[in-house]
Amino acid sequence: MAENKEKLPRVKMPEQDPDVRRRNFEEVPLGLTPEMAMKEASRCLQCKKPACMEGCPVSVDIPGFISKIVANDFSGAISKLWERNALPAVCGRVCPQEAQCEGRCIVGKKDAPVAIGYLERFAADYERKKGTGEVPAVAQKTGKKVAVIGSGPSGLTVAGDLLLKGHDVTIFEAFHKAGGVLVYGIPEFRLPKEIVASEVAALVKMGARIETNFVVGASVTIDELFAEGYDAVYIGVGAGLPRFMNLPGENFIGIYSANEYLTRTNLMKGYLFPEYDTPIARGKNVVVLGAGNVAMDSARTAMRLGADTVKIVYRRSREEMPARAEELHHAEQEKIEFVLLTNPIRFFGDASGRLKGMECLKMELGEPDASGRRRPVPIEGSEFTIDCDLVVVSVGSNANPLLTNSTPDIALTRWGNIIGDPVTGKTSKRGVWAGGDIVTGAATVILAMGAGRAAANSMHDYLTLGW
Amino acid sequence: MAKIIAREEMAQGTIILNEIEAPRISQKAKPGQFVILQADEKGERVPLTMADTNPDKGTITIIYMVVGKSTARFKDLQVGDEYFALIGPLGKPTHIEKVGKVVCVGGGTGIAVLHPITRALKAAGNDVTTILGARTYDLLIMEEKMKAASTTLHICTDDGSYGHHGFVTNVLKDVLEKEKINLVVAIGPIPMMKFCSLITKEKNVPTFVSLNPIMVDGTGMCGCCRVSVGGTTKFACVDGPEFDGHKVDFDELAKRLASYLEDEKKSLEAYKNCKALKNRLD
Numbered sequence: 001m002a003e004n005k006e007k008l009p010r011v012k013m014p015e016q017d018p019d020v021r022r023r024n025f026e027e028v029p030l031g032l033t034p035e036m037a038m039k040e041a042s043r044c045l046q047c048k049k050p051a052c053m054e055g056c057p058v059s060v061d062i063p064g065f066i067s068k069i070v071a072n073d074f075s076g077a078i079s080k081l082w083e084r085n086a087l088p089a090v091c092g093r094v095c096p097q098e099a100q101c102e103g104r105c106i107v108g109k110k111d112a113p114v115a116i117g118y119l120e121r122f123a124a125d126y127e128r129k130k131g132t133g134e135v136p137a138v139a140q141k142t143g144k145k146v147a148v149i150g151s152g153p154s155g156l157t158v159a160g161d162l163l164l165k166g167h168d169v170t171i172f173e174a175f176h177k178a179g180g181v182l183v184y185g186i187p188e189f190r191l192p193k194e195i196v197a198s199e200v201a202a203l204v205k206m207g208a209r210i211e212t213n214f215v216v217g218a219s220v221t222i223d224e225l226f227a228e229g230y231d232a233v234y235i236g237v238g239a240g241l242p243r244f245m246n247l248p249g250e251n252f253i254g255i256y257s258a259n260e261y262l263t264r265t266n267l268m269k270g271y272l273f274p275e276y277d278t279p280i281a282r283g284k285n286v287v288v289l290g291a292g293n294v295a296m297d298s299a300r301t302a303m304r305l306g307a308d309t310v311k312i313v314y315r316r317s318r319e320e321m322p323a324r325a326e327e328l329h330h331a332e333q334e335k336i337e338f339v340l341l342t343n344p345i346r347f348f349g350d351a352s353g354r355l356k357g358m359e360c361l362k363m364e365l366g367e368p369d370a371s372g373r374r375r376p377v378p379i380e381g382s383e384f385t386i387d388c389d390l391v392v393v394s395v396g397s398n399a400n401p402l403l404t405n406s407t408p409d410i411a412l413t414r415w416g417n418i419i420g421d422p423v424t425g426k427t428s429k430r431g432v433w434a435g436g437d438i439v440t441g442a443a444t445v446i447l448a449m450g451a452g453r454a455a456a457n458s459m460h461d462y463l464t465l466g467w
Numbered sequence: 468m469a470k471i472i473a474r475e476e477m478a479q480g481t482i483i484l485n486e487i488e489a490p491r492i493s494q495k496a497k498p499g500q501f502v503i504l505q506a507d508e509k510g511e512r513v514p515l516t517m518a519d520t521n522p523d524k525g526t527i528t529i530i531y532m533v534v535g536k537s538t539a540r541f542k543d544l545q546v547g548d549e550y551f552a553l554i555g556p557l558g559k560p561t562h563i564e565k566v567g568k569v570v571c572v573g574g575g576t577g578i579a580v581l582h583p584i585t586r587a588l589k590a591a592g593n594d595v596t597t598i599l600g601a602r603t604y605d606l607l608i609m610e611e612k613m614k615a616a617s618t619t620l621h622i623c624t625d626d627g628s629y630g631h632h633g634f635v636t637n638v639l640k641d642v643l644e645k646e647k648i649n650l651v652v653a654i655g656p657i658p659m660m661k662f663c664s665l666i667t668k669e670k671n672v673p674t675f676v677s678l679n680p681i682m683v684d685g686t687g688m689c690g691c692c693r694v695s696v697g698g699t700t701k702f703a704c705v706d707g708p709e710f711d712g713h714k715v716d717f718d719e720l721a722k723r724l725a726s727y728l729e730d731e732k733k734s735l736e737a738y739k740n741c742k743a744l745k746n747r748l749d
Contacts, residue, residue: 174686176505176552213554215686219491242690245702251693251700251719253726260689268683269509274737277511277536279730353722359505400687402705 010112011040015399018333022303024216025188025271028330029093029118034074035105041069043107044114051104052116057450058157060084062101062116070121075134077123077395086160086203087153087449089195090130090182092121094382095446130330136200144463146232147172148214149188149403152180153445154236154436155204157452158459163206165460170209171229172216175267180238184267185259187297189304193266217401217403224434232431232459236452239437240400244290244393249347252280254355259296264303265301277408281427283390286310287358289344289395293444296328297405298392299336310336311386315343315363340366341376345383357387397442410434417441425455469553470524471503474546478606482532483542483577484518490525492555498583499561499677499709502527506540513537514682514692516581516708517556527555530579530608533613536734540729558708561675562606566649568644571617572635572663574600574655576607581654585614588652594618596648598638600659604629617623624733636662650674653712657721665714674712678703680720681727695719708734 014030021028023455032040043068052062065080066094105113121130128136131437141417144167148155151173152210155349158170161254167339177183179196183253203211216222222233238373242257244250256264263465264270270280286302288295292313302310314321332338341363362382365374399416410420420439427434435451470607473486501516506630519528534543534707544550545691573581589595597617601607602625612618612663619637622630631638636659642648643666660676665676680692680703687705697708698715700741701707 143733174554175684176508211553215554215557218557220554220687238688240686242688243691244693246700251695251723253723257690260683263683263689268512273730274734276509277540277734279727281726283709295529315497352725354717400705430481 006091008039008043008195010043011036011118018335021189022300022334023306025398028189028399030120032118032122034072034122034126037069037119038072040115041066041119044070045106047106051100051106052114055100055102055104056455057446060101060120065244066114066116066119069123071144074123074126074339079126079136081120081123084453085449086157089124089199089200090153091192091446091449092119093195093442093466094119094186094462096444098325099188100446103141109188109299114277128222129193132244132410133205136164138163138206140168140246141168143467145170145229147457148236148465149222149233150174150180150236150238150436151178151210152236152238152448153182154438154448154452154455155180155234156200157449158234158236158435158456159203160206160250161453162206162459163203164193165456167207167460169204169207171213172214173210176212177267178210178212179396180236180278184263185220185294186445187262187266187301189299189300204255215402217406221263221406222403222429223407226431229370231463232433234449234452234455234459235427235432235438236436237366237400237405237438239397239442241398242361242393243259243396243398243419245344245395246342247346249355250393252349252355253345253353254283254389255391255393256281258288258290258298259397260391260394262301265305268432271301271305280305281390282306283388284308285388286392287386287388288312288389288392288394289340290314290396291316291323292394292442293323293327294393294418294442295394296323296331296336296410299331299393300334302392303334303336307390310441311339311388312336313339313342313344313360313386316373317341317365320373337454339386343378348385355389355391357385358391359383359385397437399438399441415441420451420454420455421458423454424458424459425451431462451456469542469550471546471548471550477530477608478601480533482530482608483538483608484528484530484579485541485544486526487550487553488526489527489553489555490524491527491571492532492553493520493522494529496520496527496556496585497560497581498563499580500556500558501685501708501733502529502555502556503682504529504550504554505543506537506544507551510540510551511537512552512685513541513677514557514685516558516569516580517678520583520679530576532540532576535731536738537733541740554685559706561587561709563587563591563603567593569593569595569650569652570639570648570649571595571597572600572639572653572655572659573597573613574635574659575606576608577655577659577677578613581614581652582609584615584652585613589616589618595649596642597621598623598635598642600624600635600655602626624665634642634662635659636666639663643667643672648672651712652676657717657724659718660712660715661717664715664717675709676712677709678704678707678715678717678720680723694723737747
């Protein structure tokens, strides 16, 4: 029996044609049909000790939800997912499954692993499209009030978990729309905003209050939240301070941080200008500095905004590019060029301050550095220029000090990140937990969700048993 | 929330005052801080430094010049209407202390920003000489309020229609010649702030200016508002909006403010056409 299952090839996700999709903002993967999903689900071996679950930061019952799909019980599948994950439609799309669940899948040892991500996405989409608007049942009210600061993936996870356990939850969001990086950062073509909105709407239906346009640290301090009757606070504000490279000419018009470029495009809908009021520069020749997932999002956005050429400029080699394999693959399909072993040294502009180009140095790989990767070393005399009218700097973020400055009794690392207990997310301040990028530095959606899950459990203990 | 409870048109309808319901912000805000406003969901996020706050009433006051689509859209909002989004207070407050003799220089809607700062500096025990400038008398705002907030008030108009005939910089020079000034605050159009800072630099008088670069989030997240101050890049939203006028690269700031000039024209044109069409249909 098992022999046969392994022989079924892994399902191929239908996708928009690269030549078409590189000029539109619609989602790239089109999703599985029920038949495809059931067939793919049948490849799961239903292991007694599922290794896949160990790879999941929120411990989804993977064989459990997959067996429901096999049995054509799609509602059962979504219920199983919801037990451990409040955002399955999001995770099915943006988790790095190859490094987590699918990376551990036993089928994957000899063959391609079960497409767990596609199946998760299928179950969540099926439920959403059916539109029953069903949400998980919440426990009896405890009367405890929790403030969640930031409505990104970790905040939403904390909110979902604590609502389920019967606590009152208010989510504070600085922007006018909830979702954090899911709405301002990750582009529409990778995560349609309608999906984020429906996951947030489910939390509201479960009883969450959402206060948008609310900057904790500016409009109110954490101590004031306690004074207003909150029993516990979770900080999930993200990293939120973009890094630049401190190169000459970095303030020329046309040089953006990835945060700004993506926020203008995604949250403010700059790609629909002038129907929406916020403009976004439409570069002809675009360079993205950096090679992570955010860099790929920026490059693919630039292509959709009509660029003739889009280059990823990265100082190391292909092997070290930190973006997910699938993102790199999608970018290459969309005719994004990788200019590797290349480092910018300065930018050029015209008299009106507009970017015209940049000077770069070629690099070679030397001895391994602290990160274990071979250190890129400049090749002397290798200077060359790249003509470009738009550069997106995507080299990571630092910790935003806005909230922590107003909360001096929270211990920080020397880089300004909040020190959270690695297991529980407890901070040095009583009644306050933290997780996600503000603790770890820039990471992934699912790691932030994992931190949220751990913190929610610890917060629940605190709210029911004490600190 | 964010309901307009009072509205006033000034300078022949080119400058608008809104008093807005914002209980939390009004409790927290200090002179020099700003808010971000959005007229509707499709609107831009517009940073405006607060002109006044009333914690008892739970309101803040903003004063803006109508220059593009977003501010034209703001102008449509009447008493009783609400802004779609209002966040704040953002940025660092002005450092207010008693230093002795202070000169406050204001131009355009910068006068609105200057007002609470002037008032606070005087309340802290400073002798405050204020110099206000406008192109012509009809565009001058807040004369009475600034008079009350200052020890001495000078007015300049470019066309000589009122007060001194000429620029604020001429009067600033005179004042600096006559007495020892401990601090200059200059808030207004970029050329005004630039030339005031050049003059005070010669005399070695500490000077701060309040900058108004383009912003998106206003909380340090995007880096759109970066300005060069003393050769290093600062984010006006979290490191400012006030900076040492002697160190700011005003030319770079002016260029960056023109980033979207073409788009802004297009957007305003489309808006005007749309409004004209609507009027015809009505």
